Amino acid sequence: MLDERLVIVSGKGGVGKSAVTAALALGAQRHGLRILAVEMETGGGLSAHFGTGPLGFAPREVRPGMHAMHMVRSEALLEYLSLQLRLPGLGRFGAIARAFDALATAAPAVREIVTIGKILWEVREDRWDMVLVDAPPTGQIASYLRAPTSITELVATGRISHQAEWMAATLADPALTRMIVVTLAEELPTTETEDTLAWIDASGVVTTPTVITNRVLDPIRVKTPAGVAGEMVTLHKALVAEQGEWLKRLPPDVTLPYMFGLFTPTEVAAHLSDRLEGLE
Amino acid sequence: MTKTVLVTGAGGVGKTTFSAALAVTAARRGVRTLVVTVDPARRLASALGIEHLGDEPQPHGDEPNLWAAMLDSMASWRAVAMRHADPTVATRLADNEFFQAASEHFPASQAYAAADQAATFVQARAWDLVVIDTPPSGGGIDFFTAPAQMADLVGGRLLRWITGGPLPGRRFFYDRAARPVLRMADTILGSGLLERVSEFLIDLRTTYDGVARRGREIERVLRDASILVLTTADPAPVSEAVRFYRQLPDIASVPAAVVFNRSLPPAWSSTVPDPGLPAAASHVVAQWSAETLRQADARGEFSTRYGARVATVPWQPDAPTDLAGLETLLREAEGIPWSELLPDV
Numbered sequence: 001m002l003d004e005r006l007v008i009v010s011g012k013g014g015v016g017k018s019a020v021t022a023a024l025a026l027g028a029q030r031h032g033l034r035i036l037a038v039e040m041e042t043g044g045g046l047s048a049h050f051g052t053g054p055l056g057f058a059p060r061e062v063r064p065g066m067h068a069m070h071m072v073r074s075e076a077l078l079e080y081l082s083l084q085l086r087l088p089g090l091g092r093f094g095a096i097a098r099a100f101d102a103l104a105t106a107a108p109a110v111r112e113i114v115t116i117g118k119i120l121w122e123v124r125e126d127r128w129d130m131v132l133v134d135a136p137p138t139g140q141i142a143s144y145l146r147a148p149t150s151i152t153e154l155v156a157t158g159r160i161s162h163q164a165e166w167m168a169a170t171l172a173d174p175a176l177t178r179m180i181v182v183t184l185a186e187e188l189p190t191t192e193t194e195d196t197l198a199w200i201d202a203s204g205v206v207t208t209p210t211v212i213t214n215r216v217l218d219p220i221r222v223k224t225p226a227g228v229a230g231e232m233v234t235l236h237k238a239l240v241a242e243q244g245e246w247l248k249r250l251p252p253d254v255t256l257p258y259m260f261g262l263f264t265p266t267e268v269a270a271h272l273s274d275r276l277e278g279l280e
Numbered sequence: 281m282t283k284t285v286l287v288t289g290a291g292g293v294g295k296t297t298f299s300a301a302l303a304v305t306a307a308r309r310g311v312r313t314l315v316v317t318v319d320p321a322r323r324l325a326s327a328l329g330i331e332h333l334g335d336e337p338q339p340h341g342d343e344p345n346l347w348a349a350m351l352d353s354m355a356s357w358r359a360v361a362m363r364h365a366d367p368t369v370a371t372r373l374a375d376n377e378f379f380q381a382a383s384e385h386f387p388a389s390q391a392y393a394a395a396d397q398a399a400t401f402v403q404a405r406a407w408d409l410v411v412i413d414t415p416p417s418g419g420g421i422d423f424f425t426a427p428a429q430m431a432d433l434v435g436g437r438l439l440r441w442i443t444g445g446p447l448p449g450r451r452f453f454y455d456r457a458a459r460p461v462l463r464m465a466d467t468i469l470g471s472g473l474l475e476r477v478s479e480f481l482i483d484l485r486t487t488y489d490g491v492a493r494r495g496r497e498i499e500r501v502l503r504d505a506s507i508l509v510l511t512t513a514d515p516a517p518v519s520e521a522v523r524f525y526r527q528l529p530d531i532a533s534v535p536a537a538v539v540f541n542r543s544l545p546p547a548w549s550s551t552v553p554d555p556g557l558p559a560a561a562s563h564v565v566a567q568w569s570a571e572t573l574r575q576a577d578a579r580g581e582f583s584t585r586y587g588a589r590v591a592t593v594p595w596q597p598d599a600p601t602d603l604a605g606l607e608t609l610l611r612e613a614e615g616i617p618w619s620e621l622l623p624d625v
Contacts, residue, residue: 014292019516045516137291184292187321187599222560228551232568233561235544238597261570263577265515 002031002130004178006123006170008145008206010135011182012192016214018045019265020182020256021134023272025066027279033129035066036122040115046134051266067128073111076118112147113160113167120167123176138181138196145171145179145205171206179209183250185216185243190250197251210279216255217243254279283623284402284501285411288421288528289510290520294541296320297600298510298593299413300328300348301609306409306622307345308607314347314407316398318415323601325350335397337406343603347407351394351415359393360430364490365483373483391415391426396494399501408623412505421524424502424531427495431488506621507535512542513575525586536589536617538582540575543592548572591615 007024011017018039025037039046039055047055047070052062057075059067123131135141143150148168152161171177179200183193193211200206219240224233247255256275262268287299296317303315314337320328328348329340340346361373398412414423507528511521521538528535549572553562582588593613600606610616 012291014290014517016516045519048516048519187323189292191322220560220564222558222564225554225557225561227554228545228548229553229557229561229565231545232548232551233564235595235597236564236568242597242599260567261574262515263574265519268515 002028002033004176005128005130006119006177007130007132007180008135008141008177009133009180009182010138010141010196012139012184012189013137015182015184015189016268017137017182018134019049019268019272020180020212020214020276021132022046022049022265022269023276024180024279025068025132026063026269026273027276028130028132029063029066030273032065034127036128036131037062037066037068038119038122038131038133039068039070040134040136045265048265049269051264071115071118073115077114080114080117109143109147109150112144113151113164116144116147117163117167120170123170138192141196142199142203145200146203149205168205172204174207177206179206180212181209182212182214184214185246185250187246190246193250211251211253213247213250213253213255215258216247217258219244281623282402282405282407283409283621284505285409285621286414286423286502286505286507287412287510288414288423288507288524288535290517293510293512293517295510296413297324297606297609298539298541299411300324301600301606302621303346303348303409303411304343304603304606305610306411307340307343309622310345311408311622312345312347312406313409313411314349314401315411315413316349316351316401317413318351318394320350321599323599327600327602327606337401340603346603349401351397359396360389360487360491361484363396364487364494366486369483369486389426389430391422392430392491392495392498395423395426395498395502399498402501402505403497409621421527421531424499424528427498431492431495502532505532506617507532508621509535509538510541511538511578513540513571513578518578518581522581522586525582525588536620537591537615538588539591539593539613539616540579541593542595543575544568544572544595546572546576549576589615589617591617 009017009021009024011020021037025035029035036059037046037050046068047053050062050068052060052068055068055070057069057072059069062068119131119133122128136144148164148171151164152168181193181196183189197209197211200209217236217240220233220236222233224230224237254276256272259268259271262271285302287295287302289295296319299317300315300320303313307313315328317328317330320330329342330338330348330350335349335351337347337349340348361370365373394415398410401407402410509521509524509528511517525535525538548569551565551569553565557565579590579592583590591613592615593610596609598605600609
């Protein structure tokens, strides 16, 4: 999966989408790609998985050849306005930018186009071979993916409507954009994944996502021994059986193993990255 | 006096099921209990008897001391408007094309509406105990900060500056502040889009007094609540739990306990596989004892570094599907500060 320029990783909260994003970034970096990893949520876990401390809006090199940034809407907006209005010193008009931000916050699609737009501008840059996004959870992802299309429906003219066209085209192009949905073999993550896949299928804003099922336990075929070992085997088998029910409903794209006994988010990301090597 | 328990924690750690189990346990001890939940899984909703019900508390058919209510996580600004704006403005707000979008995308408005509704149940004094499962955004921290954030949004300096003065005078707004912004917006957006948005914000601004007053009441209710931080031993939820545990004393109160869900028996950590075991079984033993060790490490971080009270709930593979299953979940829990959480009955 090293050919796409943009990889968007989403999933229900708590399924490990930040860990998977970090793992994919580490894998691509090992192959010598110049990476930009983008954390979208406040308090997002991506920085923890890189072990870097809090990230800022300006991309920072966190590994050789790999940069990471935290998306800040107000800064993205300011940057956009200074570029569009060719006013390099727009920071001085901070009050106007803040007012614009307050208005944009309430407008559908405008607030999302500012952040997804920033990401798509970065994809256009020659600076990066791949931009990886630890995106908002599946419950909110639709409004981001739909933003370029929504904008063209809301406003017929103006600069944004022209830009929105190439943005929508980039998202929908399977050669450029890959969407990944991380999930677990549990009830709520499974139903939310089904809903997300159905919506994407119907809307066509991106190509059918790759589904990565995280924390899957290996089935074991062994007679339950006596004592404590037996209790462990019994719990393991029961969990495997429960996961099996939900795995039946999930696409068989990729599974990642449960990470037993790891202590830090950086360890988790490194191990997952080994497991994702060679992902098609 | 109604006691309140708030269950916070990162997404996916089992907050909703735990809240339900806590409520069932209390109800079966004779405490009149309401559990307020958000988006439960289908099996859990059916165990609570709230499959098809809305946000009005419903008595449970099989347990006379138990009520359940489901918060509508989408209600948000609509509820705020209906409560705090005059009827004409409220209708205009609800009909505004940006209204739905705004309530979907401003998480504090959802948390505010949820906190408002939950506080209403506490203030009704109809129950001895109200257990609140906090909404997923921000792991429940939003819940505490939302009243202030909401008041700040509708009455903040920024919006006051845009809408002009204490009264929402439209002329003042267009003349003094908004016109340059809107002209700039027109260059980029190419239509009156933001002008329509700003009308929405002006209407919203009229709800300020109500929102600010109610916000202070909600904050009082939340400050008096006992807080539990739920987590698993996975690194990501643990670092979230650490963040909550350190922030909560400033914004609400010191959490009553950090509860580790999906805990394994401590003795598992020192289990050495019997040499006679098949390889596959030895592998499983090694995995689960490593997992138990990690859990002990995560608990130790809370008890020794932060002096937190730590509780454990055993890992049970099957999701509970009825009241008995929910009660079983906490029967073997250890360290839950029941005397602090439950009122004397």
